[in-house]
Amino acid sequence: MKQILELNHTEARQYLLKAESYFNFDLPQYFVFQKLIADVSTVIVGKPIEDFYLNPPNYTKTKPEAKHPFPSDFDDINYKLLNNKDGKFAWRPFQLIHPVLYVSLVHNITEEINWNLIVARFGQFAANQKIKCYSIPLESDGTQSDKATTVTQWWQTIEQQSIELALEYEYVLHTDISDCYGSIYTHSIPWAIHTKPVAKTNRNPNGNIGNIIDKHLRDMAFGQTNGIPQGSVLMDFIAEMVLGYADIELSIRIQQANIQDYHIIRYRDDYRIFSNNPQDAELITKILTEILIELGMRLNAQKTLVSNNVIRDSIKPDKIYWIAQKNGSKSIQEHLFLIHSLSEKFPNSGSLSKALGKFHNRIKGLPKLNNIQVLISILVDIMYKNPRTYPIASAILSKLLSLLNDGAKRDAILQSIMTKFEKIPNTGHIKIWLQRLTIKIDRPKVYEEALCKKVNDQTIQIWNSDWLNNGLKTLIENSPIINEQIIQDIDIIINSTEVQLFKSEYDDEPELELEPELEYESAYESEE
Numbered sequence: 303m304k305q306i307l308e309l310n311h312t313e314a315r316q317y318l319l320k321a322e323s324y325f326n327f328d329l330p331q332y333f334v335f336q337k338l339i340a341d342v343s344t345v346i347v348g349k350p351i352e353d354f355y356l357n358p359p360n361y362t363k364t365k366p367e368a369k370h371p372f373p374s375d376f377d378d379i380n381y382k383l384l385n386n387k388d389g390k391f392a393w394r395p396f397q398l399i400h401p402v403l404y405v406s407l408v409h410n411i412t413e414e415i416n417w418n419l420i421v422a423r424f425g426q427f428a429a430n431q432k433i434k435c436y437s438i439p440l441e442s443d444g445t446q447s448d449k450a451t452t453v454t455q456w457w458q459t460i461e462q463q464s465i466e467l468a469l470e471y472e473y474v475l476h477t478d479i480s481d482c483y484g485s486i487y488t489h490s491i492p493w494a495i496h497t498k499p500v501a502k503t504n505r506n507p508n509g510n511i512g513n514i515i516d517k518h519l520r521d522m523a524f525g526q527t528n529g530i531p532q533g534s535v536l537m538d539f540i541a542e543m544v545l546g547y548a549d550i551e552l553s554i555r556i557q558q559a560n561i562q563d564y565h566i567i568r569y570r571d572d573y574r575i576f577s578n579n580p581q582d583a584e585l586i587t588k589i590l591t592e593i594l595i596e597l598g599m600r601l602n603a604q605k606t607l608v609s610n611n612v613i614r615d616s617i618k619p620d621k622i623y624w625i626a627q628k629n630g631s632k633s634i635q636e637h638l639f640l641i642h643s644l645s646e647k648f649p650n651s652g653s654l655s656k657a658l659g660k661f662h663n664r665i666k667g668l669p670k671l672n673n674i675q676v677l678i679s680i681l682v683d684i685m686y687k688n689p690r691t692y693p694i695a696s697a698i699l700s701k702l703l704s705l706l707n708d709g710a711k712r713d714a715i716l717q718s719i720m721t722k723f724e725k726i727p728n729t730g731h732i733k734i735w736l737q738r739l740t741i742k743i744d745r746p747k748v749y750e751e752a753l754c755k756k757v758n759d760q761t762i763q764i765w766n767s768d769w770l771n772n773g774l775k776t777l778i779e780n781s782p783i784i785n786e787q788i789i790q791d792i793d794i795i796i797n798s799t800e801v802q803l804f805k806s807e808y809d810d811e812p813e814l815e816l817e818p819e820l821e822y823e824s825a826y827e828s829e830e
Contacts, residue, residue, distance in 0.1 A: 303452045306439045306539060307424050311417035317441050318408045319343055322448050323535035327385075327396045328693045328731075330738040331800050332788040333753070335401075338781040342405045345774060350508075351406040355795040356776045371769040373403060373521040373533055374504065380531055381764040384751065385689055385731040393727070395484075396529035399522060400765045401778060407518040408536060416511040420543070423495050430553040436460060438542060439535045439793050441811055447542030448535070462568050464576075464616030471576035474612045475583040479571035479594060480602040483532040486544055487598035488519045494547035515540060528598060541570065544597060551593045556586060574616075580608050620648030624657060634671060637661055638680045650690045658684070658694045659802060665698070666798065675715065678702050682719055691730060696735040697796035703739070704795050742794040757784050 306314060317323060321336040325471070346354060355370045373379050381398040410416060428435065434460045442451040464474065479485070490510030492501035504510055507517040519530055519540075530537050549568065556564070565584060566574040577583040591601050609615040614622070624644055632640060641657045648654065671677065678699065685695045699719075706712045720736060723729050733751040740747050746758060756762045760782060767775040792800070 303440050303443050303455075306441065306535075307421050309441065311412045311414045314417055315408060315412035317448075318412065318536050318539075319405065320448075323439075324404060325396075325398055325533050326449055326535055326538075327383075328801070329734060329753075332757070332785050332792070333783060334785045334788075335371075335398075335783055338401055338778070338783060339405060340738050341777060341781060342401045343409070345777065346402065346406060349408060349770055351402065354402065354771050356769055356771050356775070373769045374399070374523075374525040376764045376766045376769060377524040379403065379524075380768075381752070383533075383730045383734075383751075394532065396533035396731070397522075398764065399531055399534060399536075400767070402724075402767075402770060402774060403518055403522055404534070404536065407515065410511060410514045410518070411536075413511075419511065420495060423543075424546060427549050430549070430563060433549050433553055433566045433568065434463075435542070435546065435549065437538070437568070439539050456745045460567060460574070461616060461618075463567060464574055465613055466575050467567075468612035468616065470578075471565065471612060472578045473576070473580045473608060473610050474615055475577070475580075475587060475606070476576040476607045476615065477573050477575070477587060477590075477601050477606040479599050482545075482571035482599060483537065483541060484529040485599040486528070486530050488516045488527045488530065489521070490544050490547070490597045491515050491540065494543045496703060515543075538570070545570065548590070548593050548597060552586075552590055555589045555593070559585060559589065561586065565699060576612070580610075583608060618652065620644065620651035620653040624645060624653040634665065635673060635680075637664070638677055642680050642684055645688050645691075646685045650688045654684075654688060655691055655694055658691055658698060661800075662694060662698045662701070664796060666701055666795075669705075671702070674702050674705055678719075682722065685732070686722065686726070692732050692735045693801035696739050697798060697801045700739055700794065700796040738796065738800075741789060742792065752785060757789075760784070 306317060309317060320340055321334065321339060324335050332736050350407055355372070357370045364675070379400045380403075383396045383398070385394045385396055411420065424438075436455060437452075440448060440455055442448050442452045446454070467474075489501075492504075492510065492515075495501075495512040495515075496504075496510055496574075501510075501512060505513065507513050516527075520527060522531060523529065530540060543570070552566075561582050563578050564582060566586070567574040567576075574582045575586050577586070587601070587606065594600055597742055627640055627644070638661060641654070641661060644651070644657055645654050655667070665671065670681050681695055681698055681702070684689055685699075706715070716736075716739075723732050726732075730751045730753070733749045733754055737747070737749050737754045737757065741757070749755070756764060763779055765778060767778045770778070
C-alpha cells in the first residue's frame with residue numbers, strides 16, 4: 303500500500319479520479335460513477351472550469367451586466383444523502399459532489415506544481431515526531447480495496463501503537479472534534495497550505511491552490527465558508543490539510559509551554575494524547591482547543607476522558623465487551639440477542655458491524671430457520687438504532703426473508719419494516735438499502751429518495767447543472783449511473799461480497815465456539 307503523498311501528481315490524479323475515491327460510503331453495487339467521472343475529466347482537462355459556465359443569450363465580455371450563473375448561486379449543486387446516526391435526531395450528511403466540480407478540483411490539486419507544494423507542506427505537518435497522523439488516504443497495492451486498506455491501517459497502527467506506548471506512558475487522554483467536516487472553515491485551507499500571513503496577502507480566488515480549493519468548496523455549498531462535503535477520499539485529504547496545520551500549531555505551542563514528555567496519535571479528528579503527567583495531557587488539550595477554535599472547530603467534551611490504564615483504554619470498549627461475551631455455545635436466536643445487547647451498550651460501533659457479519663456467515667448457507675419473524679424483529683431493532691449496520695443487516699434480512707414461503711407474509715413484514723423506519727427523520731440511506739432488498743422482488747416499488755427514483759427513471763437529476771453550458775450539462779444529465787446488467791445479475795439474497803468491506807473485517811477473530819453438531823441443528827431447534 304502507498305500513502306497518497308507517495309504518489310506523483312499523475313498517479314495522484316488517477317487515484318482521486320477512481321469511483322472508489324469519489325464516494326466512500328456504502329451504496330449497492332449497481333450505482334456506478336466511473337465512466338461519468340472519466341468522461342467529465344476528458345472534456346475539461348487542461349481548461350479552467352469557468353470555460354464551461356452557461357453564458358446568457360446577451361452575454362459578451364463587453365457587457366459585464368449580463369452575468370452568467372455561478373455554481374455558488376444554487377443550493378442543490380451536490381447530491382445530499384442524510385444518514386441518521388442514532389435512530390433519533392442526529393444525522394450525518396453524505397454528499398455526492400457534482401462531478402464537474404469534483405473533477406475540476408482534482409485536476410487543480412494534481413497539477414504538478416500544486417501537487418509538489420502540497421506534498422512538501424504535508425512534510426512540514428509531520429516534522430514533529432511526537433505527533434503522529436495515521437489517517438492520510440491510502441492506495442491499495444493488492445486485491446484489497448483502498449477503503450479496506452485504510453481500515454486495516456487503523457487496526458494495525460492506532461490500537462497496536464497505543465498498547466506499545468503503555469511501556470513509556472502512564473496516562474492517555476482520548477478526545478475528538480465535534481462535527482469535524484461540518485465545522486471546517488474553508489478559508490483556513492489557504493492558511494494551511496501557504497501559511498496564514500501569505501494567505502492573508504493573496505485573496506485572489508485563483509491566486510494559489512489554497513484559494514482554488516476554497517472557491518471550489520464554496521461553489522459546492524451555496525457560497526458558504528463553513529463545512530466541507532463528507533463522503534469522498536478527496537474531502538478526507540482536504541480535511542487532513544487543515545488538521546495537519548493544526549498539528550503544526552499544536553507542536554509550536556506545546557514547545558512554548560515547555561512540555562517535553564508526551565506523544566500524540568491522531569487519526570483524522572480523533573486524538574490520543576499520552577503523557578506521564580495528567581496535568582500535561584490536560585494542558586495539551588487546552589492548547590488544542592484554542593487552536594481548533596481559531597479554525598472554526600471544537601473538541602467534543604462528552605468524548606474527552608483521561609485514563610491511567612493505557613492498555614485497557616487503547617482498545618475500544620465495544621471490542622472488549624464483545625470478546626468477553628463470546629463464551630460458549632449459542633443458538634441462532636441467542637446469538638442475535640447477544641448482538642442486540644452489544645448494540646444497546648455500544649451503538650453504531652465497529653464491533654457491532656463485525657458481529658453481524660459473523661452472524662451472516664453463520665446463517666447464509668442454512669436451508670431453514672425457525673421463528674424467522676422473531677429474528678427479523680430483533681434484527682430490525684438493531685438496524686433502527688444503528689445506521690452503520692444498514693448494508694450487512696440488509697444482507698441478513700434478505701436471507702431471512704428468502705426463507706419465508708408465504709409471499710403475502712413477506713410483503714406484510716416488509717411493509718412493517720418500512721413503516722417503522724418512516725418514524726425516523728432523514729432515512730435516505732436505509733431507503734436505498736431497502737430498495738436493494740426488494741429490487742428483485744418488486745422492481746417498480748417507489749421509495750421517496752432521489753437516488754432510489756433514479757434506479758427506475760434515468761431522467762431524474764440528482765445534481766443541479768443549470769450553471770453549465772449545454773454540452774457539459776447534457777453529458778451529466780444523460781450519463782447512466784445505474785448499471786442495469788448488475789441489477790439483472792444480482793440475486794434476491796444479498797451476497798456477502800456486496801456488503802462486506804473485506805473478508806477479514808468479519809473473520810479476523812474466532813467464531814462463537816459452537817459444538818460441532820449444534821451449528822447445523824440450531825437452525826432447526828425450538829428456540830424457547
